[in-house]
Amino acid sequence: DAMVIQNPRYQVTQFGKPVTLSCSQTLNHNVMYWYQQKSSQAPKLLFHYYDKDFNNEADTPDNFQSRRPNTSFCFLDIRSPGLGDAAMYLCATSPGQGLDTQYFGPGTRLTVL
Amino acid sequence: QKEVEQDPGPLSVPEGAIVSLNCTYSNSAFQYFMWYRQYSRKGPELLMYTYSSGNKEDGRFTAQVDKSSKYISLFIRDSQPSDSATYLCAMGRRGYQKVTFGTGTKLQVIP
Numbered sequence: 481d482a483m484v485i486q487n488p489r490y491q492v493t494q495f496g497k498p499v500t501l502s503c504s505q506t507l508n509h510n511v512m513y514w515y516q517q518k519s520s521q522a523p524k525l526l527f528h529y530y531d532k533d534f535n536n537e538a539d540t541p542d543n544f545q546s547r548r549p550n551t552s553f554c555f556l557d558i559r560s561p562g563l564g565d566a567a568m569y570l571c572a573t574s575p576g577q578g579l580d581t582q583y584f585g586p587g588t589r590l591t592v593l
Numbered sequence: 594q595k596e597v598e599q600d601p602g603p604l605s606v607p608e609g610a611i612v613s614l615n616c617t618y619s620n621s622a623f624q625y626f627m628w629y630r631q632y633s634r635k636g637p638e639l640l641m642y643t644y645s646s647g648n649k650e651d652g653r654f655t656a657q658v659d660k661s662s663k664y665i666s667l668f669i670r671d672s673q674p675s676d677s678a679t680y681l682c683a684m685g686r687r688g689y690q691k692v693t694f695g696t697g698t699k700l701q702v703i704p
Contacts, residue, residue, distance in 0.1 A: 522694040584636035
Protein backbone atom coordinates (compact mmCIF):
# COMPACT_ATOMS: atom_id res chain seq x y z
CA ASP A 481 0.00 0.00 0.00
CA ALA A 482 1.16 3.52 -0.78
CA MET A 483 1.95 5.31 2.41
CA VAL A 484 3.98 7.71 4.50
CA ILE A 485 6.53 6.02 6.73
CA GLN A 486 8.35 7.56 9.64
CA ASN A 487 11.34 6.21 11.50
CA PRO A 488 11.91 5.73 14.29
CA ARG A 489 8.48 5.70 15.93
CA TYR A 490 10.01 6.58 19.27
CA GLN A 491 13.25 8.49 19.78
CA VAL A 492 14.92 9.29 23.07
CA THR A 493 17.79 11.76 23.10
CA GLN A 494 19.72 13.74 25.63
CA PHE A 495 19.55 17.48 26.07
CA GLY A 496 21.76 19.05 23.40
CA LYS A 497 22.47 15.81 21.51
CA PRO A 498 21.62 16.11 17.80
CA VAL A 499 18.88 13.89 16.46
CA THR A 500 17.58 13.10 12.97
CA LEU A 501 14.09 11.91 12.17
CA SER A 502 13.25 10.41 8.81
CA CYS A 503 10.23 10.25 6.57
CA SER A 504 9.68 8.37 3.35
CA GLN A 505 6.71 8.18 1.02
CA THR A 506 5.55 5.87 -1.73
CA LEU A 507 2.81 8.24 -2.91
CA ASN A 508 5.13 10.15 -5.28
CA HIS A 509 3.76 13.40 -3.93
CA ASN A 510 5.45 16.69 -4.72
CA VAL A 511 5.04 18.27 -1.30
CA MET A 512 6.40 17.03 2.02
CA TYR A 513 5.76 18.67 5.38
CA TRP A 514 7.13 18.50 8.89
CA TYR A 515 4.86 19.32 11.81
CA GLN A 516 5.43 19.46 15.53
CA GLN A 517 2.51 18.45 17.72
CA LYS A 518 2.40 18.81 21.48
CA SER A 519 -0.21 17.29 23.71
CA SER A 520 -3.77 18.55 23.09
CA GLN A 521 -2.57 21.02 20.46
CA ALA A 522 -3.00 21.30 16.72
CA PRO A 523 -0.08 20.25 14.52
CA LYS A 524 2.29 23.19 14.06
CA LEU A 525 3.94 23.46 10.66
CA LEU A 526 7.72 23.72 10.84
CA PHE A 527 8.52 23.72 7.11
CA HIS A 528 7.61 22.14 3.82
CA TYR A 529 9.17 21.29 0.49
CA TYR A 530 7.50 21.72 -2.86
CA ASP A 531 9.77 19.46 -4.88
CA LYS A 532 13.18 20.84 -3.93
CA ASP A 533 11.94 24.28 -2.95
CA PHE A 534 12.27 24.70 0.79
CA ASN A 535 9.74 26.81 2.70
CA ASN A 536 10.48 27.69 6.30
CA GLU A 537 7.83 29.00 8.67
CA ALA A 538 8.80 32.35 10.17
CA ASP A 539 8.56 31.08 13.73
CA THR A 540 10.45 27.81 13.25
CA PRO A 541 13.52 27.92 15.50
CA ASP A 542 16.95 27.80 13.84
CA ASN A 543 17.56 24.64 15.86
CA PHE A 544 15.39 22.80 13.34
CA GLN A 545 16.71 21.97 9.88
CA SER A 546 15.44 19.81 7.07
CA ARG A 547 16.78 17.98 4.05
CA ARG A 548 15.01 16.43 1.09
CA PRO A 549 17.59 14.51 -0.94
CA ASN A 550 15.01 13.08 -3.35
CA THR A 551 11.25 12.88 -3.93
CA SER A 552 10.76 9.99 -1.56
CA PHE A 553 12.73 11.03 1.51
CA CYS A 554 12.74 13.96 3.89
CA PHE A 555 14.70 14.40 7.12
CA LEU A 556 14.23 16.57 10.17
CA ASP A 557 17.41 17.49 12.03
CA ILE A 558 17.26 18.94 15.52
CA ARG A 559 20.72 20.30 16.17
CA SER A 560 20.55 20.83 19.93
CA PRO A 561 17.33 19.48 21.38
CA GLY A 562 15.94 21.20 24.42
CA LEU A 563 13.36 19.95 26.85
CA GLY A 564 10.76 22.06 25.05
CA ASP A 565 11.35 20.13 21.84
CA ALA A 566 9.83 16.97 23.28
CA ALA A 567 6.80 16.37 21.09
CA MET A 568 5.29 14.25 18.36
CA TYR A 569 6.83 15.02 14.98
CA LEU A 570 4.56 14.38 12.04
CA CYS A 571 5.52 14.06 8.40
CA ALA A 572 2.85 14.63 5.78
CA THR A 573 2.65 14.69 1.99
CA SER A 574 0.33 16.18 -0.58
CA PRO A 575 0.16 15.97 -4.38
CA GLY A 576 0.78 19.71 -4.88
CA GLN A 577 -1.84 20.03 -7.60
CA GLY A 578 -4.41 22.47 -6.28
CA LEU A 579 -7.01 21.59 -3.69
CA ASP A 580 -4.68 19.34 -1.77
CA THR A 581 -5.32 17.06 1.11
CA GLN A 582 -2.41 16.05 3.30
CA TYR A 583 -1.60 12.49 4.21
CA PHE A 584 0.19 11.90 7.46
CA GLY A 585 2.65 9.34 8.68
CA PRO A 586 2.32 7.69 12.09
CA GLY A 587 4.63 10.21 13.74
CA THR A 588 7.83 10.03 15.78
CA ARG A 589 7.51 10.69 19.48
CA LEU A 590 10.63 12.47 20.70
CA THR A 591 11.64 12.41 24.34
CA VAL A 592 14.44 14.70 25.56
CA LEU A 593 16.15 13.73 28.79
CA GLN B 594 -8.88 35.82 16.83
CA LYS B 595 -7.72 32.47 15.52
CA GLU B 596 -8.43 31.71 11.87
CA VAL B 597 -10.06 28.42 12.88
CA GLU B 598 -11.90 27.83 16.14
CA GLN B 599 -12.74 24.37 17.43
CA ASP B 600 -14.11 23.39 20.82
CA PRO B 601 -11.47 21.13 22.44
CA GLY B 602 -14.01 19.13 24.42
CA PRO B 603 -13.76 16.54 25.78
CA LEU B 604 -17.08 15.32 24.48
CA SER B 605 -18.49 12.15 26.01
CA VAL B 606 -21.43 10.35 24.42
CA PRO B 607 -23.04 6.93 24.86
CA GLU B 608 -22.54 4.30 22.20
CA GLY B 609 -25.06 4.68 19.39
CA ALA B 610 -25.48 8.44 19.80
CA ILE B 611 -25.23 10.94 16.96
CA VAL B 612 -22.16 13.09 17.41
CA SER B 613 -21.81 16.63 16.08
CA LEU B 614 -18.36 18.19 15.84
CA ASN B 615 -17.94 21.75 14.63
CA CYS B 616 -15.46 24.37 13.51
CA THR B 617 -15.86 28.02 12.68
CA TYR B 618 -13.45 30.05 10.61
CA SER B 619 -12.83 33.68 9.85
CA ASN B 620 -10.96 33.57 6.53
CA SER B 621 -13.39 33.57 3.62
CA ALA B 622 -10.53 32.56 1.31
CA PHE B 623 -10.66 28.96 2.53
CA GLN B 624 -11.91 26.80 -0.30
CA TYR B 625 -11.59 23.22 0.86
CA PHE B 626 -12.23 21.55 4.14
CA MET B 627 -11.07 18.36 5.77
CA TRP B 628 -11.69 16.31 8.86
CA TYR B 629 -8.97 14.18 10.36
CA ARG B 630 -9.25 11.56 13.07
CA GLN B 631 -6.28 11.12 15.38
CA TYR B 632 -6.01 8.27 17.81
CA SER B 633 -3.82 8.73 20.84
CA ARG B 634 -0.12 8.70 19.95
CA LYS B 635 -0.82 8.20 16.24
CA GLY B 636 -0.74 10.42 13.17
CA PRO B 637 -3.90 12.12 11.86
CA GLU B 638 -5.93 10.05 9.41
CA LEU B 639 -7.95 11.79 6.69
CA LEU B 640 -11.67 11.11 7.15
CA MET B 641 -13.51 13.54 4.92
CA TYR B 642 -12.65 16.10 2.27
CA THR B 643 -14.99 18.57 0.65
CA TYR B 644 -14.65 21.81 -1.28
CA SER B 645 -18.22 22.99 -1.65
CA SER B 646 -21.07 24.03 0.58
CA GLY B 647 -23.53 21.30 1.42
CA ASN B 648 -23.28 17.76 2.70
CA LYS B 649 -20.96 14.90 1.87
CA GLU B 650 -21.67 11.46 3.25
CA ASP B 651 -19.36 8.48 3.71
CA GLY B 652 -20.79 5.60 5.68
CA ARG B 653 -21.58 6.79 9.20
CA PHE B 654 -19.85 10.12 8.60
CA THR B 655 -21.36 13.27 7.11
CA ALA B 656 -19.37 16.44 6.51
CA GLN B 657 -21.33 19.66 6.21
CA VAL B 658 -20.02 23.01 5.01
CA ASP B 659 -21.81 26.35 5.24
CA LYS B 660 -19.55 28.92 3.60
CA SER B 661 -21.98 31.77 4.16
CA SER B 662 -21.76 31.21 7.91
CA LYS B 663 -18.12 30.08 7.85
CA TYR B 664 -19.10 26.96 9.72
CA ILE B 665 -18.29 23.29 9.14
CA SER B 666 -19.54 20.20 10.90
CA LEU B 667 -18.84 16.50 11.08
CA PHE B 668 -21.68 14.20 12.08
CA ILE B 669 -21.06 10.65 13.24
CA ARG B 670 -24.11 8.37 13.28
CA ASP B 671 -24.38 5.28 15.45
CA SER B 672 -21.19 6.19 17.27
CA GLN B 673 -18.94 3.34 18.36
CA PRO B 674 -16.28 3.07 21.08
CA SER B 675 -13.75 2.79 18.24
CA ASP B 676 -14.69 6.35 17.25
CA SER B 677 -13.06 7.59 20.45
CA ALA B 678 -10.30 9.87 19.21
CA THR B 679 -9.44 13.51 18.62
CA TYR B 680 -11.07 15.04 15.54
CA LEU B 681 -9.23 17.84 13.78
CA CYS B 682 -10.76 20.12 11.22
CA ALA B 683 -8.46 21.62 8.59
CA MET B 684 -8.93 24.16 5.82
CA GLY B 685 -6.99 25.25 2.77
CA ARG B 686 -6.88 27.44 -0.29
CA ARG B 687 -6.29 26.47 -3.89
CA GLY B 688 -2.65 26.57 -4.88
CA TYR B 689 -1.57 27.33 -1.33
CA GLN B 690 0.28 24.35 0.03
CA LYS B 691 -0.39 24.96 3.69
CA VAL B 692 -3.57 24.18 5.57
CA THR B 693 -4.83 25.60 8.85
CA PHE B 694 -5.85 23.18 11.58
CA GLY B 695 -8.29 23.53 14.40
CA THR B 696 -7.06 22.51 17.83
CA GLY B 697 -9.08 19.29 17.75
CA THR B 698 -12.05 17.97 19.71
CA LYS B 699 -11.49 14.94 21.90
CA LEU B 700 -14.39 12.50 21.64
CA GLN B 701 -15.10 9.59 23.96
CA VAL B 702 -17.82 7.09 23.09
CA ILE B 703 -18.83 5.14 26.16
CA PRO B 704 -19.99 1.53 25.69
